[in-house]
Amino acid sequence: MSMRWGMTVPLGGVPLADHAAVFTALADAGFTDAWSSEVAGTDAFTPLTLAAAWEPRLRLGTAIAPVYTRGPGLLAMTAAALAETAPGRFQFGIGASSPVVAGDWNAAEFVKPFARSRDTLRFLRGALAGELVDQEFSTFTVKRFRLERPPAVPPRIMLAALRPQMLHLAAAEADGVILNWLSAGDVHTALAEIKDTGPDFDVATRIFVVPTDDAAYARSIGRRLITSYLTVPAYAAFHRWLGRSEILAPMWQAWESGDRKGALAAIPDSLVDELIVHGAPDQVRARVRVYADAGVTVPVMALLPTPELERGGFSALMSLIAALGRPA
Template identity: 55%
Template sequence: MPHPAHHRFGMTLPVPAPLGEHPAIARKLTEAGYTDIWSIEVDGLDGFTPLALAATGAPDAHLGTAIVSPFTRGPALLAMTAASLAELAPGRFHLGLGAASRPIVHNWNGAAYDKPYQRVRDTVRFLRAALAGERVAERYETFEIQGFRLTRPPQSPPPIYLAALREGMLCLAGREADGAILNWLSADDVAKVAPYVHEGGPGKEIVCRMFVCPTADADAARTAFRRMVTFYLNVPGYAAYQRWLGRADQLQPMWDAWARGDRRGAMAAVPDALIDDLLVHGTPEQCRAQIRRYVDNGVTVPVVMLVDAGDGADPVAQALSLAPGRRIS
């Protein structure tokens, strides 16, 4: 693992602990060597509140969203929220944006999931201007802004990273954003994906949220992750991504069972080899060695997303066991 004095290394919050404990948890993580704390926003907590709490407990940590969607917040609200975090953590907040998916945007938030590439692109362009303190009056392809200006623009506008799967969004992340956020890929896949981002110029960050289950019980880890595979990789965008990465033959039996309405059969059809590609699991030492492979292949900010094996393990203790300052045997 790269030494934390020279490289960034992140953990995903929240973990399954009361939200009021998260400032203390963030402090423990940074004391153990984590440099970054990143949030998620799906169906639990929002993407900004855990970071605000983490900032109070770990005042030197980098903070980032991975990701929030421009479909579920209006452009001005997104700019105001980003400005708030940038003021709270000057020079250390990183805004991760992503189109999310139709279930999240349309089914759960009642918004139209139209032109995701264009909506993300337009939002980046708006945010660049708004966070710089400019007055924005612009007709973009997917929305129009009529004279908005932040009254408290951040002294240090946050870098913007884009969640990206295939070529179009990866290239957009390199061309108009400051880097990309990756997930649902193997360490070997990074070598295929990263060059699209770097086409946009030097110095682009490659943030990777990787699923990690630190347990020596391989069967328990695979069982827990198999449920996630069947839920996520049947979403059309993620399915297309896995086809692009070359996993169609491995996943087709699962997709066929899911299309028949056979949820149990779909889970059973996910091969162990695919799980072992997409899930980091094993002892903490084995997990750290696997994470190192992602870094060796081009990830600049590895971010751990803990997967619960159902064994009652304390997630904070698991996070600390993976701390980048620990020696890999």
């Protein structure tokens, strides 16, 4: 079948040096894609470089490489190197990230995220095609930059987007869009903003999964994630746009007052169950498939800890990967 099926890498509890077995298990289970992230764990590129070398069956993607934490030229060089390592298999996902990642942790000035994302996308389009870029963009200026090793197969460039303005930019100028922190039922709202794209336009979505029958455990993890992410201004605005102002208001109010326990308690089970996929592996796989049925072309699981993985270790992880594999 043509449907793609992704996993976020690296997986927790497994050193990068031991991920060869992980990548093989993913490909054997029918996973077509390995996608990285970049927050405060590994960088976005090293895990994919290992995957490129160890498992040629997997397609690779960054979700995302922030547009503030590397200069434009370095961002192009890093993407070009990975595209050369995995010709035709690499999709380059970029995005604004957040004030914490860009500013608090990387000493960058997080200003004009839409304009910076647009300018970086336009710069990368030319640079990765091997063109000489000598241009004053609205948020930075590049003087006479040309890649010494432009990739023979330039990567498809995807843009992380939440609300209409960024979604429209992705539809107009990128090869695909990366969505995050939405339910399967929300997919149609996002896709309504990019309905004029062509058949080759990719829609990747990261989906947090907790494959366990212990619903209380899964919801506890889910609540902690929701308070970590949906209190960030961009994600808060995103969920207001999706229509969740009323259900999230008590959490936001508690968080703003410094009441962290109150914020966790204010999140109803129903919201956790919408945004965090949990249950037995076959139930998780079926719920992820719903995202694909709604129009997501690359559903990408982000595997969270479970009691079973904590007890069973690496062998349990290998069994779980097989159980979560692409449905027939």
